[in-house]
Amino acid sequence: MDTRFETFERTVEQIVYSFYRYEINNGMRQLELFITQISELLIEYRVEGTRLDEINQLLQLILVSVENKDFLIVADLLKYELLGRVLLVSGSVGLGE
Structure with missing residues (x-):
């Protein structure tokens, strides 16, 4: 896996951890x-x-959830939805388009 995506994955884990602990x-x-990172990745790839x-x-959806202060939903969307889709972009999951 690309080190950039490993960093990306760690960032998501840290955000999720913070929101789950209500920090x-x-x-x-x-x-x-993270938003800056993902924008750069989408452009690069x-x-x-x-x-x-x-x-x-x-x-x-994440931004709407932030506006509504639904931080657990933000964490779940990051962890269970967005992370997988971004990793697919890199091809690191091993699946094609």
């Missing part, structure tokens, strides 16, 4: 950095089409 300020700081639409929809 909201810490989780939000990390989430801001030239993600487009259906995959890009799915990731954008998830990011929108």
Whole structure:
């Protein structure tokens, strides 16, 4: 697995951990950095089409959940939905398009 994606995965784990422990300020700081990371990854790997639409929809759900202060939902969306889709982009899961 690409070290960049390992870093990405660790970042998600840290955000999820913070939100599960209700350390909201810490989780939000990390989430801001994460949004920048994911944007850079999507540009670097030239993600487009259906995959890009799915990731954008998830990011929108995450932002709505943040606005509603549903931090456990944010954590679950990051861990169980977004992380897998981003790892698929890298091909590190071993599945094709």
